[in-house]
Each structure stands twice: as structure tokens, then as C-alpha cells.
Amino acid sequence: MKQTQRHDAIIELVRQQGYVSTEELVEHFAVSPQTIRRDLNDLADQSKIHRHHGGAALPSSSVNAAYNDRKVMWSEEKARIAQRVASQIPDGATLFIDIGTTPEAVAHALMNHKGLRVVTNNLNVATLLTAKEDFRLILAGGEVRTRDGGIIGEATLDFISQFRLDYGILGISGIDMDGSLLEFDYHEVRTKRAIIENSRCVMLVTDHSKFGRNAMVNLGNMNLIDYLFTDQMPPASIMKIIEQHEVQLELC
Numbered sequence: 001m002k003q004t005q006r007h008d009a010i011i012e013l014v015r016q017q018g019y020v021s022t023e024e025l026v027e028h029f030a031v032s033p034q035t036i037r038r039d040l041n042d043l044a045d046q047s048k049i050h051r052h053h054g055g056a057a058l059p060s061s062s063v064n065a066a067y068n069d070r071k072v073m074w075s076e077e078k079a080r081i082a083q084r085v086a087s088q089i090p091d092g093a094t095l096f097i098d099i100g101t102t103p104e105a106v107a108h109a110l111m112n113h114k115g116l117r118v119v120t121n122n123l124n125v126a127t128l129l130t131a132k133e134d135f136r137l138i139l140a141g142g143e144v145r146t147r148d149g150g151i152i153g154e155a156t157l158d159f160i161s162q163f164r165l166d167y168g169i170l171g172i173s174g175i176d177m178d179g180s181l182l183e184f185d186y187h188e189v190r191t192k193r194a195i196i197e198n199s200r201c202v203m204l205v206t207d208h209s210k211f212g213r214n215a216m217v218n219l220g221n222m223n224l225i226d227y228l229f230t231d232q233m234p235p236a237s238i239m240k241i242i243e244q245h246e247v248q249l250e251l252c
Contacts, residue, residue: 001029007043014049014056015209021055058214077207077231077252078102082109084252085169085205085229091115093166096195097125099150099188100171102205104128119163121156121191123149145185152187160194168199170225172206174213175234179222179241182215189217201226208232222247 013020025036044051086109097103097120107125121140129137142156174182183189196202204225211234223245231252
């Protein structure tokens with residue numbers, strides 16, 4: 001197994017178990033303790049895990065991983081999710097596109113559509129979609145978050161509340177086992193709520209790594225969304241909440 005594959009697998013084990021010991025990882029991957037320690041140190045330096053003596057745990061629930069790191073993680077899965085979402089949005093539709101690497105992947109997948117009218121608080125999405133002369137693109141005002149191009153704040157909320165659109169394309173940082181939708185930034189949560197309130201159909205787009213992942217701000221529960229697009233079957237406890245609230249699950 002290549003180092004990058006092992007790193008991804010370690011992250012997945014930590015996500016599933018919450019904590020994993022060095023000994024478990026040595027046995028699981030059949031490599032030396034020194035190799036595992038180097039792996040854990042590398043991942044901790046990238047803020048993908050929290051390094052403990054004798055093992056590793058989930059990273060802090062108060063700080064998200066760096067934007068460029070998140071963009072390359074699970075990129076194939078995000079692309080599949082994005083293609084499925086795009087297939088369900090007709091030409092000429094109106095939609096919000098949220099902050100996040102998976103909503104950005106959806107924007108890429110919409111480049112062959114015609115006549116879309118898009119409102120976004122994501123500078124990266126806006127930059128991409130300016131290449132589409134037949135799209136009507138509206139960029140929300142507010143404070144630019146330089147680390148990822150997100151636009152947030154009171155002005156953003158007021159701006160979004162002026163619209164009523166067909167679709168809201170939302171990302172999320174974590175989904176707790178009780179179905180709670182979690183984020184790291186309180187201001188971003190308020191913006192997501194505004195998008196939800198002003199969308200006729202809310203589509204949550206997220207890869208499987210967000211299931212069971214911790215973050216400190218609660219957006220709400222699964223009853224806020226209409227569709228969940230993801231790449232793997234959610235854990236049983238989350239699946240129960242999805243069914244309870246009659247959310248349409250799309251496995252991509």
C-alpha cells in the first residue's frame with residue numbers, strides 16, 4: 001500500500017472509531033511502529049488528525065482542516081456526487097450554491113447547463129461560473145473569509161433573504177450520529193439557515209467522511225433538508241434519522 005493510500009485509510013479508521021492506537025495501526029497495515037509514527041506525525045502536521053501519545057484521535061471540533069487539504073480529500077467521491085446533483089437540476093433553474101469544496105464540485109458539474117441563475121456566497125464558485133456567459137450570476141455581499149473564499153456576515157444574510165430560489169446546494173462539516181448537521185463557524189451556520197429558508201428544495205452534498213465527524217456549531221437536524229447526496233451508505237443511526245424525516249437519499 002502506498003503512503004498516500006495508508007494516510008487516507010488511517011483518517012478513515014480514526015473517523016470511524018474516534019481514537020485508534022499505534023499498535024492497532026501497526027497490526028492493521030503490517031508495517032513497523034516507526035512507519036506508523038511517521039504517518040501520524042505527517043497527518044497531525046496537516047491537521048487531519050490529533051496526535052496523542054500512543055495513538056491518534058479526531059481533530060479539534062473547533063477548527064476545520066485547511067481549505068486546500070479539504071479540496072483534494074475524497075475528490076473522486078465529490079466529483080461523483082456533483083455529477084448526480086447536476087443531473088437533477090434542469091436548464092434555466094435558479095439556485096443557491098454554498099461555501100465548501102463539495103458545492104464547488106457541483107458548480108464544476110453545472111458548466112454544461114444552460115441559462116442557470118445562480119446566487120452564491122462562494123468566491124471560488126463565482127470565479128468559475130463567470131466563464132458561462134448565458135448564466136446569470138449574483139454574488140452575495142459581506143465579509144470575505146480569505147482562507148476559503150467564503151462570504152459571511154450580516155450583510156450576507158440580508159442579501160440572501162431577498163431571494164426565493166428553486167434549489168439550495170449546501171455542504172456540511174459533520175453529521176453527528178443523532179442526525180445533527182454540524183459546522184465550525186457560527187456565522188456560516190447562520191448563512192446556511194438563510195439559504196435553507198429561501199430554497200424550495202434543499203440538497204445537502206457531502207462525502208462519507210463527514211458521518212460521525214465532530215464540529216462545534218449545530219445547524220439543525222435532517223428535517224431541514226430534502227435530499228442527501230453522498231458516496232456511501234450512512235451509518236445505521238444516521239440512516240434511521242434520514243428515514244424518519246423522509247429525506248431522499250442519493251448514493252453516488
